[in-house]
Amino acid sequence: DFVEMFVGVGASRVRELFADAKRNAPCIIFIDEIDAVARRRGTGMGGGHDEREQTLNQMLVEMDGFGVNEGIIVLAATNRVDILDPAIMRPGRFDRKIVVGRPDIKGREDILKVHVRNKPLSDEVKLEDIARTTAGFTGADLENLMNEAAIAAAKDNRRFINEEDIKKSFIKVGIGTERKSRVVSDEEKKITAYHESGHAILFHVLPDVGPVYTVSIIPTGMGAAGYTMPLPEKDEMFYTKGHMLQDIMVDLGGRIAEEIIFDDITTGASQDIKTATNLARKMVTKYGFSESVGMVNYENDEDEVFIGRDLAHTRSYSENVANKIDEEVHNIIEMCYADAKEIINQHLDVLHKCASLLIEKERITRDEFEALFEGRTVTA
Template identity: 60%
Template structure:
């Protein structure tokens, strides 16, 4: 079990409080009995006066300014042996000293000791110091924890993941089926590595590249490949991370993101699902979401403002380009839109080659036949297809994936899990007539 200082301090706080009060009680009791540790019996003041009148008191030692006395008296029941007794004296008895002198009793006065007072003062100081130190330690640890109260001042900070050298493990060779998009994005990588090739002829690299395409076509994978190929600082963030419940936080995060990017230029900023923050302004009721629009306005200003962003390339991905604001798509901001569509048969074949590298396939498996059978499949669909086939192979305790598992995986991806077989022959016959009708009409 992992040791937690916070839990230990929470348990120690009540113990400190109890120990403090016990300490105070111990000092008060030690102050009362200081100098009289040998006294084992208490005696009332009235009985002390009776002993004094009977002449049985031989000596009296006064402590604590005359409030406590240690009395030596003879005990008649013990053959006149001397016995030390403790007596609490009244505060106002001026005749006591006179009576003691008249009875020729040995009287001694002891000044009060300061040890108890000193330790009492130290106890009063040590306990608040320990308490304050413990609370400070707790608040410090909680403020450093994710989501702690100390994070309240960090709302405006960008949550972008930053990598000085984005070692994503993905290169352009690992991305298949989108050759046209790769060719356009390789220019971005070449500019970051060798900018003089473009600036020598007066060319200017696009400030922003917008990856557009349906889900699963590999837009985010392309961004990872760019980061892996470029070897420059890489910031990645989702569009939804800009918007918070507090007004102005999104715009502040945009400013902070571009400030960090300028300090590490040349670099790449990748914004995934930019439609979460870049929607058309003024489309909602009452002017739309003001917080989202402020964030978009700040993004537009940072992308093409007065200062400029030399060396900063922004790559964004979305599958909803129709809802983006027109100011975001104009030249100077997102200069280039790269379409990442579903791959054709050659693209599907190359994608299957990539995803089949770590799969144990039977020699009878034909990737070209799979590519011909899966029109409309995206890269994510093909990766899921081979993964489902591998799962079926393991379930059936086979050593390699065969075409039977591939066929079942295609059916499962397209039509879902296999249903319960029909038993009633009448239902079978009706469904067969129905499907034959579809086939005849299609033919």
């Protein structure tokens, strides 16, 4: 911790840190969350920001000044490299960047091996299978997954973690804790069942976004009345335009099901609509997927790092372009809504069956959901 309420404390602590390092050389200095003190200079409004700049200036002097730092290696970590001051990245300072991305399937399996060393697994649990079904998970996510699985096993007074424990923890890490104690009326339960069934049908039918892992109408601690959880089967480095359109269609599936079945709509789709709108806007302003707007990036990533995104957001395009962007976003949403509605209308029998099964069981698995599509009988 460098920056305090008193002026000069941060710079003094930097001097003391490097002096101590020189006395103990060879050694390594590691600074975590360096963006707290190494943000771009010249954007502050006085006060604490001036103290932060003094601290950064002293750090630059210590790293690349007239002094000798032989035997001292300085490492730092951040997840906001975009807001760092350019001076800190120059040769002789933090000139070597190591990007730590999300692990691939082999990396996830290796990470899981570390986190199960003191957690006995039953013979049915295969780390390779867990790694395959956790695409997009970070190392911390995988650690949390196994910890939650161990807790689930302990609650049942079992020494070994089984597949059911993994499934429970997978849902908890991905969605949040289920609130089974919350009282839900029969009408709310029915609306939620059809809403989630609408999402699930699109996950199953559309080729790039599925398959479904589980569908539930049990409220979560995140405030959702239910959830439909997909199961990514591969790591993806980039998304196609078609994939992003399918994501938007899935987001709109719940609202569409409500409209078809109840001839009315609820506030339950508000987060879905927000997600779909943000994705459609990125398609137009960031990825150049709109023919009418053009292959131009209109997204502004240069927000003032001290003032804040809301106060300092500037627009680098005209009012005419802004209107065209809004119109194109609206067109994408409307097109996806129409396509998704057509698919759900084609599978109304599955929609009714899935909703009925959810009302009875509250949660259904991938196998049970796929059985509905194949016309097989699913017992409640």
